[in-house]
Amino acid sequence: MKTAGCYSYQVRVTIAMFDIDGTLLRAGGAGRRAVERALDDRLGKALGTISLEAVEFAGRTDPWIVREALTHYGVAPDEGLIAEVLRLYVEYLPDELERAPAFEVLPGVRALLEILITRDDTLLGLGTGNTEAAAYAKLRRGQIDSFFAFGGFGSDHLDRAELLRVGFERARARTSAAAHRVVVIGDTPHDVVAAQAIGAECIAVSTGWYDSASLAAAGANHVVADLEDERVIDAITGGLAISKDV
Numbered sequence: 065m066k067t068a069g070c071y072s073y074q075v076r077v078t079i080a081m082f083d084i085d086g087t088l089l090r091a092g093g094a095g096r097r098a099v100e101r102a103l104d105d106r107l108g109k110a111l112g113t114i115s116l117e118a119v120e121f122a123g124r125t126d127p128w129i130v131r132e133a134l135t136h137y138g139v140a141p142d143e144g145l146i147a148e149v150l151r152l153y154v155e156y157l158p159d160e161l162e163r164a165p166a167f168e169v170l171p172g173v174r175a176l177l178e179i180l181i182t183r184d185d186t187l188l189g190l191g192t193g194n195t196e197a198a199a200y201a202k203l204r205r206g207q208i209d210s211f212f213a214f215g216g217f218g219s220d221h222l223d224r225a226e227l228l229r230v231g232f233e234r235a236r237a238r239t240s241a242a243a244h245r246v247v248v249i250g251d252t253p254h255d256v257v258a259a260q261a262i263g264a265e266c267i268a269v270s271t272g273w274y275d276s277a278s279l280a281a282a283g284a285n286h287v288v289a290d291l292e293d294e295r296v297i298d299a300i301t302g303g304l305a306i307s308k309d310v
């Protein structure tokens with residue numbers, strides 16, 4: 065906008081919040097095994113052999129998963145017990161991550177982050193159901209932890225939309241920009257619905273448990289096969305619309 069011989073700029077930043085599992089990386093079952101070990105430590109004698117194959121992890125928060133696992137075994141999920149199981153889980157996770165042969169950082173992730181980190185108009189953060197400690201354990205294993213300056217985590221809230229709100233507030237505290245555009249990048253309908261709940265755009269990537277059709281049906285603004293798709297940068301920074309019809 066040009067006014068009376070001087071320019072005034074409406075500075076707008078994009079707050080990008082990335083999910084972790086199925087979006088940035090695959091932990092190769094390390095998370096599930098660490099939760100099983102934590103439950104076994106705390107309740108093993110009472111529960112027998114622990115297996116969480118029947119509990120759906122994708123798109124869920126860590127406290128939700130532990131609550132669900134306890135309920136699955138008929139144990140009352142009181143807050144103290146959930147906190148204790150989560151503490152043990154975080155203790156076992158680095159070891160399980162180290163031993164997971166199938167651990168991988170997903171295609172295009174590192175290159176995308178290396179570009180986004182150089183941009184002044186984009187804040188790179190996390191919006192993940194992992195507790196903060198578990199999130200950084202996974203990112204460290206993939207050597208991509210240094211890209212993220214803030215986040216909303218499973219340790220902030222049981223509900224995915226609420227933890228995104230926490231992440232958004234943390235991002236806002238880091239910038240003086242007057243206007244914000246919020247983009248959530250995730251791999252499940254839970255990410256899409258949570259993004260919508262806070263008025264964010266959602267880029268859904270089908271490198272996790274859900275295919276493109278179900279992510280589009282959930283209402284994602286953009287759907288891509290993986291983050292190697294060169295249109296993703298523009299979709300995150302606001303330059304280009306990607307079709308949902310992939």
Ligand SMILES: [Mg+2]
Pocket residue numbers: 083084085086087122123250251252272
């Ligand atoms: Mg995920």
